[in-house]
Amino acid sequence: xxxxxxxxxxxxxxxxxxxxxxxxxxxxxxxxxxxxxxxxxxxxxxxxxxxxxxxxxxxxxxxxxxxxxxxxxxxxxxxxxxxxxxxxxxxxxxxxxxxxxxxxxxxxxxxxxxxxxxxxxxxxxxxxxxxxxxxxxxxxxxxxxxxxxxxxxxxxxxxxxxxxxxxxxxxxxxxxxxxxxxxxxxxxxxxxxx
Amino acid sequence: xxxxxxxxxxxxxxxxxxxxxxxxxxxxxxxxxxxxxxxxxxxxxxxxxxxxxxxxxxxxxxxxxxxxxxxxxxxxxxxxxxxxxxxxxxxxxxxxxxxxxxxxxxxxxxxxxxxxxxxxxxxxxxxxxxxxxxxxxxxxxxxxxxxxxxxxxxxxxxxxxxxxxxxxxxxxxxxxxxxxxxxxxxxxxxxxxx
Numbered sequence: 001x002x003x004x005x006x007x008x009x010x011x012x013x014x015x016x017x018x019x020x021x022x023x024x025x026x027x028x029x030x031x032x033x034x035x036x037x038x039x040x041x042x043x044x045x046x047x048x049x050x051x052x053x054x055x056x057x058x059x060x061x062x063x064x065x066x067x068x069x070x071x072x073x074x075x076x077x078x079x080x081x082x083x084x085x086x087x088x089x090x091x092x093x094x095x096x097x098x099x100x101x102x103x104x105x106x107x108x109x110x111x112x113x114x115x116x117x118x119x120x121x122x123x124x125x126x127x128x129x130x131x132x133x134x135x136x137x138x139x140x141x142x143x144x145x146x147x148x149x150x151x152x153x154x155x156x157x158x159x160x161x162x163x164x165x166x167x168x169x170x171x172x173x174x175x176x177x178x179x180x181x182x183x184x185x186x187x188x189x190x191x192x193x194x
Numbered sequence: 195x196x197x198x199x200x201x202x203x204x205x206x207x208x209x210x211x212x213x214x215x216x217x218x219x220x221x222x223x224x225x226x227x228x229x230x231x232x233x234x235x236x237x238x239x240x241x242x243x244x245x246x247x248x249x250x251x252x253x254x255x256x257x258x259x260x261x262x263x264x265x266x267x268x269x270x271x272x273x274x275x276x277x278x279x280x281x282x283x284x285x286x287x288x289x290x291x292x293x294x295x296x297x298x299x300x301x302x303x304x305x306x307x308x309x310x311x312x313x314x315x316x317x318x319x320x321x322x323x324x325x326x327x328x329x330x331x332x333x334x335x336x337x338x339x340x341x342x343x344x345x346x347x348x349x350x351x352x353x354x355x356x357x358x359x360x361x362x363x364x365x366x367x368x369x370x371x372x373x374x375x376x377x378x379x380x381x382x383x384x385x386x387x388x
Contacts, residue, residue: 013355015208041203144196
């Protein structure tokens, strides 16, 4: 029996995306967003929802470029802080002791200490209400080389990414439970694949 | 030192969203999507990327309603299967032995055995290339009542949701690593909160 929780923003999991931008005075700023994610395979795109009153909204609109830095478990508190205060009032890099590095490909900074970054140019926006959805085309993904596994993908057991679980805080991952595009083959009949 | 992986669709984590729709003959269908997530707080909205050649694309466009059923760990293989075959060729509910239930609020079916469902009406679309982003306004979230915790949120240790990790398959969760809008307070000065 299912119980109604009402019209609420619940999907498990949500990513913890630290959005990096330069402001009008070229100061690096970051804010943490959990609304959005990858949204298109070709061209590779991600989307992130940002409120109009956010300092990052101004920067995204003016610079049309941003990065996403993904925190590891060790930086969960810093990522949380990045979502609690405004870059209008605080230098979030100075406050956390983290380093703003300039992207070589897009006009935006990222958090050097975070294990994985995604560099984007703004492709479009969609006004949805409280949040405007910013769609960025991904021009590169960069990861700490010590975290790369033998298969060329980041080793998530070493990387220790985190998730935002609405109403339930930040969570870590326990490991692989099934292989994608493979575990489901047990249900495929001869004429049904593809 | 960070190494480039190229322009790839990597954000950890992505959700495992089983999109439920009725086709033109009122047959229930489901497909699994990992691109998208919550995208606006008010009105509460989520987005999901669907390729134009997908059977679900037709149904979304015609019916303008859908559900998202979130699988638990025990249904990871079924969710994987839902993304491997087309509803044009297979009755995915019959094949997996799962039950299509009719939403009471929107013109779409959901997977009765999955622990949490989100019911949506289509609000808009954005063509991005390979994928079109469908934005749905959330009209209700329903969860198995046995999975509700004392705080009124789903108990994720009982629910056992899963994540899609691009290139790294489906993962489970290890539990809470930090409290949201709280862990970051350690970096807040007196004049910087809010």
